[in-house]
Amino acid sequence: MSSSTLPYRDINLLVSPSHYAFRSASSSSAPTLVVERPTGDLRLENASAYGAKRVSSIAGILGIIKLKLDKYIIVISKTRPMGRLRGHMVYKVVATEFLPLRERPLHDPDEDAYLNLLKQFLRAGPMYFSYSLDITNSFQRQSQSDPSLPLWKRADDRFFWNRFIQTDLIDFRSGVSDGTGVRYGQLSDVDPFILPVMFGMMNITATKVKSTPFTFALITRRSRHRAGTRYFSRGIDEQGHVSNYNETEQVIILNDSTGGMAGFGGAGMENGKAKGHPGKDLQVLSFVQTRGSVPVYWAEVNNLHYTPRLQVRSIDAALKAARRHFSEQIHIYGDNYLVNLVNQKGREERVKKAYEQMVRTLVTSSTEKTDADSITSEKLHTVEPTRSSQEMDRLHYVYFDFHNETKGLKWHRAELLLNRLTDGLLRGQYFRGIEAPGNSSGPLDIRTLQTSVVRTNCMDCLDRTNVVQSMLARWTLTRQLVDAGVLQPGESASDDPEFEFLFRNMWADNADVVSKSYSGTGALKTDFTRTGERTKAGILKDGSNSLTRYIRNNFLDGPKQDAFDLFLGTYLLSDSAAGSSLLLADRRPIIIQSIPYILGASIFMIVIATFSRRLPDSAAWPLRLFLIIWLLVAVWCLRFIYAHGMLYVNWPKLNTPAAATEGCLDALSSAHNDKIIGPFIPAGRHQRGFSNARVGYMEEGKKRIE
Incomplete structure (x- = not known):
């Protein structure tokens, strides 16, 4: 991969009354990106910027945004390294700075309010990036992409979180001048200034099972489409995007000496390149799951009542949008196992029935099977196609009455769902790729592809969803380690207490991050995720979180939604x-x-x-x-x-x-x-x-x- 296609790791910012100039600190021959003030016009020049008042070092350009009275360049001023994946360092955005194009800013109540909204949003939002690894894509999609393309062109549009505010740079790179429509031709020298950023959760750590060391990572990518807060963003839109859509990838990297923080600043590195275990190829094993709101038109309208008023529109109205949504999901992931965890009685029943009716309408001809037990009359409900004659027949609907089956702290009964999904998980496989010796930047040699995905949802796609996703991830991880020879058949990764503690806490942390960005609090039921047991202390904490959610969702989420939209x-x-x-x-x-x-x-x-x-x-x-x-x-x-x-x-x-x-x-x-x-x-x-x-x-x- 050519280094010219990768973002600059170090950029010097030069400020003058007439312009801002950005140039690579390590590459003197690279052109300088100049932003004129106050017009915002962009140009590239090889000469050094003149009349600069201030020189500072930044980690990258997050983007350019136009507000009511002025344009602002948002730069990443501070980062924190999170660890290495295949030797590539991943960073978290810690601090940003807004650079106004006007030399003398005009103060306006709305303008100041917009700036405050954006600054609070950026302070709270967990954003990550890498200069050399496309973290917006799963390892499977990375291995199928063209490594000669610039990093921003390889990024998954759904998870390219700063795509909108990068529009000025991307249009300039594509040769379209601002407002005139005149084309000047492609400007590939702009590519290193365009840095794609992911929003979500990233945890990378070095660990071991049965004395076999490996890198363990958990990555959750939140979609930028239909993003928002809990009660102000529900269901699906006309483009087929659903609320609170997240892709979670669990990664194991075997024969890797650069996982976690190892290799940062020296250890595990040689001449700036990652060292693997001698004589053993680096292997990447990954498993992807998704979550997203029920893909029908529905909403919960706040009215200060603890349970908002539920509105569900007709299935016919949402049919086109749902077809578009699932067509994209099938194209990207293959077969979709739609795990629905909403209640079958009470206020959630309407959402459950709407989802089932939607799947019946999409699938050509289907057979339904209902399993019952002494606890609930509809423990499991499946909708399967009888034959695969069209694209939508790759949908497999599985309903599980989560709350009734786990009532009375009987959380082990969630494994009834795992038993129902085992055949699909075995058929769908997981991704396995081998790195060519000495080529940490090249695509992986594909050995196994994941050909299906489990798409899980509850009402919020938070608490029940987290419990089920961690359960499926644990089962798959054991299977991967057995296939890799780390474990023997019949053994489980959970048998190692130290690793089990790490696994539980990483998934609980993931639950909290996803929940905070959508509902404003940490996830419920994380005591089960962290300890494997439902405790009274956990129930009390859930009550506290529920009260906090009520306050935030009614009195604080409006400005937060405005910040998302801006x-x-x-x-x-x-x-x-x-x-x-x-x-x-x-x-x-x-x-x-x-x-x-x-x-x-x-x-x-x-x-x-x-x-x-x-x-x-x-x-x-x-x-x-x-x-x-x-x-x-x-x-x-x-x-x-x-x-x-x-x-x-x-x-x-x-x-x-x-x-x-x-x-x-x-x-x-x-x-x-x-x-x-x-x-x-x-x-x-x-x-x-x-x-x-x-x-x-x-x-x-x-x-x-x-």
């Missing part, structure tokens, strides 16, 4: 937005906004009245009357907020869901009829303003189907 380009700020009204302003009537503050004041007064010391000769009734009045005020405020809950949910303000717009207008109309504050709510102007603002957001941005 960073990923789901919401585009138009040039006309510069003189427009404040997009992020609260447009509710003042009296509606004041109710929570009145509630807070009443609680404060109640506390004061309760703990105030009364003089011995003073009458008791004034203090009691004072307390009763503020108690009545607090009760009324609570009742009002709960009755009109949709007005107090912190909705996204850029791409506001249609259900939220309609629900808020209905709640505002209901509040107008309130006998106490109804007369104080302006009738026409505020309601029209509320509606027009929300409709404006939906038209400017990419519509979310709820």
